[in-house]
Amino acid sequence: MGRVGHEREGGHGSRTGAPADWERFADRNAPATRGFLADLPGGTRRGEQALRASVRTVFDAAAAPRRRELVRECVREQAQSVLGTGPGLPDDGDFFAGGLDSLTAIHLRRNLQRTLECALRQTAVFEHPTVASLTDHLLDVLGGEQAAAVAGSTPAAARGGSSHGRGER
Numbered sequence: 001m002g003r004v005g006h007e008r009e010g011g012h013g014s015r016t017g018a019p020a021d022w023e024r025f026a027d028r029n030a031p032a033t034r035g036f037l038a039d040l041p042g043g044t045r046r047g048e049q050a051l052r053a054s055v056r057t058v059f060d061a062a063a064a065p066r067r068r069e070l071v072r073e074c075v076r077e078q079a080q081s082v083l084g085t086g087p088g089l090p091d092d093g094d095f096f097a098g099g100l101d102s103l104t105a106i107h108l109r110r111n112l113q114r115t116l117e118c119a120l121r122q123t124a125v126f127e128h129p130t131v132a133s134l135t136d137h138l139l140d141v142l143g144g145e146q147a148a149a150v151a152g153s154t155p156a157a158a159r160g161g162s163s164h165g166r167g168e169r
Contacts, residue, residue, distance in 0.1 A: 056117045059142065071116070071142070072135045078111045079131065091132040095125065118142055 059070050076089050082104045083089075089098070100108070105125040112134075113120055118141050121127075128134040 055115050059116070067142075068135065068139060071138050072131060074115055075112065075131050075134050075138065078108055078115065079134075082108045082111065089131060091135075092130050095129045100125070100129075112138065116142065 055070065055074060059067055062070060072091070079095055079098075079100075080087065080089050083095070083099050085098065095105070095108070106122075109120050109122070109125050112118075116138065118138070120138075120141065124137060125134065128137045
């Protein structure tokens with residue numbers, strides 16, 4: 001597909017191709033490509049896999065005060081990314097007042113799940129619409145996962161409920 005044109009194959013259908021400079025789309029979190037190219041196979045940004053692994057690995061090895069700091073920074077970075085804002089998102093600033101809508105809330109939840117390797121309810125961002133409240137909630141979720149791992153059960157079972165997988169749903 002390196003040229004523009006039409007080809008007939010056995011008289012059925014046609015195929016059109018155009019050259020594309022895919023390196024131009026390497027930052028798949030750019031506003032124009034967010035949610036489109038990032039969802040394609042191999043759609044993680046360069047180094048994102050290593051970053052995700054290191055965030056969870058560092059979290060698991062950190063002491064409690066450092067864990068809160070790591071999760072807060074992760075929430076802030078992911079929220080700034082989906083909102084398209086620069087640094088300086090306050091801990092008590094409402095995401096929705098800052099421009100978050102239902103679609104970007106889904107992206108924020110998905111990004112946090114991928115980065116922290118946990119499962120969150122679909123309503124988590126709506127129920128915890130600030131950096132501070134979402135950080136507290138994530139610490140509860142991640143702490144529940146660790147307690148369950150130590151006890152040899154799932155997080156929901158450790159809380160006395162049924163389990164639907166890793167984390168919450």
